[in-house]
Amino acid sequence: MKSLKYLFLGLSLLAINFSNAQVNVNVNIGTPPLWGPVGYNDARYYYLPDLQTYYDVSTSNYIYINNGKWIRARTLPSVYRNYDLYNEYKVVLTDYRGNSPYDNFKTHKVKYAKGYKGKPQKTIGQKPGNGNNKQGHDNGNHGNGNSKGNNGKGNGKH
Numbered sequence: 001m002k003s004l005k006y007l008f009l010g011l012s013l014l015a016i017n018f019s020n021a022q023v024n025v026n027v028n029i030g031t032p033p034l035w036g037p038v039g040y041n042d043a044r045y046y047y048l049p050d051l052q053t054y055y056d057v058s059t060s061n062y063i064y065i066n067n068g069k070w071i072r073a074r075t076l077p078s079v080y081r082n083y084d085l086y087n088e089y090k091v092v093l094t095d096y097r098g099n100s101p102y103d104n105f106k107t108h109k110v111k112y113a114k115g116y117k118g119k120p121q122k123t124i125g126q127k128p129g130n131g132n133n134k135q136g137h138d139n140g141n142h143g144n145g146n147s148k149g150n151n152g153k154g155n156g157k158h
Helices: 002-021 101-111
Strands: 045-048 053-056 061-066 069-073 091-093
Touching: 045 101, 053 101, 061 101
Parallel strands: none
Antiparallel strands: 045 053, 045 091, 053 061, 061 069
């Protein structure tokens, strides 16, 4: 009877040890848009100062204020249809972990006023119809945080 207890205990410990080995933590928030800045794969939100709008990478939704309410939508309002997301500045909110980035809107609106430009940014991909790269990616620098990429000399290969 005692040896049966030890066998059961041993099998239990083995099962616990095996199950702990199967734990996997994924920190990838979502797929950043091609117009997103390079090097921020773990950021969930961008703030677009010129539009006073947020972009949620995890849901691919824009978050903007409309008639005093915050709206989540897959597209920008029609008034912004000509806004160039590739060439305008995106503030990457690396320090926010929640579901309502607009809780800090008053601060963001002042700190990142319309026309705000921080450090130079390189986008993950190219603007559609721009350049020779058929896949819409830049010169091999795919969001790895190295905005210089190959000492600034892209080889054009993938």
